Amino acid sequence: MKNTSNLNHLAVLDQDSKGRLITEDTSRTRSEFQRDRDRIIHSSAFRRLKHKTQVFVSHEGDHYRTRLTHSLEVAQIARSISRYFNLNETHTETLALAHDIGHPPFGHAGEDTLKILMSKNDGFDHNDQAIRIVHTLEKKYFDFDGLNLTWETLEGLVKHNGPLLKVLPLSIKSLNAEFDLRLEEFSSLEAQIAAIADDIAYNNHDIDDGLRAGFFNYDDLRELPLVGEVISSFPKNFYHFDIPRINNEITRKSTALMIDDVINTIEQNISSLRPENCVDIRNAKQQIVIFSEQMSNKVEIIRSFLVERMYQHNKVKEMSANANVVVLFLFNLLLTDQQVCTAEGLESLISDNNHHRTVCDFIAGMTDNFAQSMYNKYS
Numbered sequence: 001m002k003n004t005s006n007l008n009h010l011a012v013l014d015q016d017s018k019g020r021l022i023t024e025d026t027s028r029t030r031s032e033f034q035r036d037r038d039r040i041i042h043s044s045a046f047r048r049l050k051h052k053t054q055v056f057v058s059h060e061g062d063h064y065r066t067r068l069t070h071s072l073e074v075a076q077i078a079r080s081i082s083r084y085f086n087l088n089e090t091h092t093e094t095l096a097l098a099h100d101i102g103h104p105p106f107g108h109a110g111e112d113t114l115k116i117l118m119s120k121n122d123g124f125d126h127n128d129q130a131i132r133i134v135h136t137l138e139k140k141y142f143d144f145d146g147l148n149l150t151w152e153t154l155e156g157l158v159k160h161n162g163p164l165l166k167v168l169p170l171s172i173k174s175l176n177a178e179f180d181l182r183l184e185e186f187s188s189l190e191a192q193i194a195a196i197a198d199d200i201a202y203n204n205h206d207i208d209d210g211l212r213a214g215f216f217n218y219d220d221l222r223e224l225p226l227v228g229e230v231i232s233s234f235p236k237n238f239y240h241f242d243i244p245r246i247n248n249e250i251t252r253k254s255t256a257l258m259i260d261d262v263i264n265t266i267e268q269n270i271s272s273l274r275p276e277n278c279v280d281i282r283n284a285k286q287q288i289v290i291f292s293e294q295m296s297n298k299v300e301i302i303r304s305f306l307v308e309r310m311y312q313h314n315k316v317k318e319m320s321a322n323a324n325v326v327v328l329f330l331f332n333l334l335l336t337d338q339q340v341c342t343a344e345g346l347e348s349l350i351s352d353n354n355h356h357r358t359v360c361d362f363i364a365g366m367t368d369n370f371a372q373s374m375y376n377k378y379s
Contacts (some may be wrong), residue, residue, distance in 0.1 A: 008086040010270070012188045012278050018151035019264050022144045032150050037094040039147040043140070044365075045101040045133045046071075053107035053323075054202075054208055055316065064209050067100050073205060076098065077259065078197035083288075084263055088190055095194035099290075102130030104364040105371045106323030113327040114360060121356040128169035129364055130157055137361060150359055155167040156191030158351045162287055175296050185282040189266075191288035195275040200258045203302055204251045210310040211247050218246070232255050261295040264313035326375040327363060333378055334359045340378060 007013060008125040014031040018161050027035060040046055049068035065073075082092035101128045104110040114124040114314035134157070135146040158164065158172055178184060186192070200325065207227060210216055218239075222228045230253045238246060269288045275281050281288060293297060309318065333340055334349055335356065341349045363371070 005325060007088060010085070010275060010278055011087040011187055012091050012152050012190055012282055013280065020148050020150055020179070022148050024143075024148065031090065032345065033088060033091040033094055033153065036147075036149045036153045037090055039140075040094060040098045040101070040134075043101070043133070043138050043147060045138065045264070046097065047263075048367050049100065049103075051369050052103055052105055053110075053319075053368055055107065055206060055310065064212065067103055070201060070205065071097050071100050073201045073371065074194070074197045077200050080188060080195045080260060081193045081262060081266075082346075083198065084265065085189070088191070091152065091188075091189040092193055093162060094153055095191050096197055097310065098130065098134070098153075098157055099160065099194060099198060100126070100130075101133055102126040102364070103127065104327070105366045105368045106319070106327065109323035110327050110364075110371075111322035113324045114364060117150070117331050118356060118360050121354075121362075122170040123366070124360060125169050127158075127180070129361075131175055132171040132361070133172065134366075137365070147318060151181070152181060152188065153177065156187050156194065158183070159187040159190045160184065160195040162186060182192075184235050186284055186287060187282065188278055189289060189322065190282055190285060193262075196262055196289050196291070199299065200262070202256045203299060203306070204258070206306050206310060207254070208251050208300075210248045211243070211250075211314075213315070215313050215315075216305075216309045220309070220348065221250070225301055225320075226257060227254050227294075230257075236274045258291070258295065261292050262289065265290055265292045265295075325369050328370060329375055329379055330363055331359060332368075334362065 012033075014033055017032050026032070030038070039297075049071060050066055052067040053068055054065040054070050073159045075093050076360070078096040079089050081198065082089045104114055104124075111124065111126055118124040131154070132150055133146075134154070136145050137145075140146060141148070154175065158175075158181055160257050163185060168183070172183075175181070200328075207221070208278055211218075211221075218231055223229055227250060230250055232250070233253075234246075266289055269286075269290075273280075273286075275284065275288075290296070334346065341347060346362070349355070349362060366374075
């Protein structure tokens with residue numbers, strides 16, 4: 001087990017963990033948060049991220065990001081920031097790797113369709129689905145369903161974007177009733193870092209993917225803050241380099257600038273608030289891990305550009321329209337056709353009392369490839 005005595009006084013410490021809902025023996029070789037990380041990595045839901053859409057479906061090309069490669073990039077950024085402050089890097093990595101495991105096939109288009117289909121049956125939300133996966137749906141252990149993660153990891157997954165003060169989604173509400181996650185408080189620094197690493201990663205790698213797809217060019221990016229500033233710093237003959245090399249220089253330098261800004265803002269907030277431990281972080285009246293106001297404005301402009309030029313591009317809209325058709329068809333098929341369920345070995349979808357939720361869970365767990373293949377088979 002790693003010695004955590006030298007970690008920052010604001011870090012989440014393994015020895016102070018509130019434990020697991022179901023008590024287990026400790027490990028001689030791994031800390032509790034290392035075990036959490038490994039359980040995420042070895043989960044079926046995590047493996048399936050390699051064939052789940054980030055923006056582009058997998059058959060569009062091998063070099064576009066998937067949910068898996070996105071999660072790995074988020075983890076790398078989150079670990080870098082966590083390491084700078086000598087926080088619990090393993091805990092940060094766990095939360096970063098797990099943050100997207102609740103996403104259904106076809107990205108946000110698939111989620112939007114499931115939200116509509118489940119609107120009268122407790123709804124659908126990918127964050128809530130992540131909790132459902134780690135607490136219930138993974139079936140890997142003799143002694144319990146789910147992954148039986150530590151309180152701190154569950155808390156970080158639930159509250160990485162801040163306290164939950166409104167109506168609670170189904171699975172989060174159920175888990176909180178069993179294992180009080182103090183939903184009115186902020187999360188740890190590690191969880192907040194994992195959340196902002198997500199923003200940093202997708203804003204930058206979507207620029208790369210958009211360039212690869214030909215949705216915009218370098219001259220278009222010159223008009224943007226931050227990214228345009230990076231391009232303006234390049235030598236005049238940079239067009240002589242191959243495109244992957246240019247794109248990498250843009251994204252790595254823009255990413256570094258965002259990380260530096262976050263680090264500076266964390267330092268300022270900690271200096272101002274003077275928290276003494278991770279409890280003070282949770283009880284703070286504000287999110288500590290944020291962009292500066294100036295950087296936040298730049299990021300928002302970049303995000304707006306990506307919405308207009310990439311997410312609303314006709315090619316992406318076509319993929320979204322196909323996703324809607326596939327998910328809607330499969331949902332209705334599995335909900336009503338017992339012969340198909342039997343033929344596919346899915347009798348459990350028929351026998352379950354909560355039929356809509358069971359079908360939703362099954363579809364949400366599909367990869368893009370499997371969903372499309374099943375649609376092609378029965379449509």
